[in-house]
Amino acid sequence: MPPVDRVNPLQTLTSIAHALAMVDGERMSNKQLEMPAQSNKKFVEEFGKPEHIKSMYT
Numbered sequence: 001m002p003p004v005d006r007v008n009p010l011q012t013l014t015s016i017a018h019a020l021a022m023v024d025g026e027r028m029s030n031k032q033l034e035m036p037a038q039s040n041k042k043f044v045e046e047f048g049k050p051e052h053i054k055s056m057y058t
Helices: 008-025 030-047 049-058
Strands: none
Touching: 008 030
């Protein structure tokens, strides 16, 4: 696994979408890409706030 600072967010979302498609027994489509993209957006909105980031390094 590559170091955290070298992880490509698009590649990560695509890998998650591919896994979701496999579980559904389908080919990967926008349907599978939407869920991880929305989850990522919610995560960044919640944990990307300055007070959360500052607490990570103290």
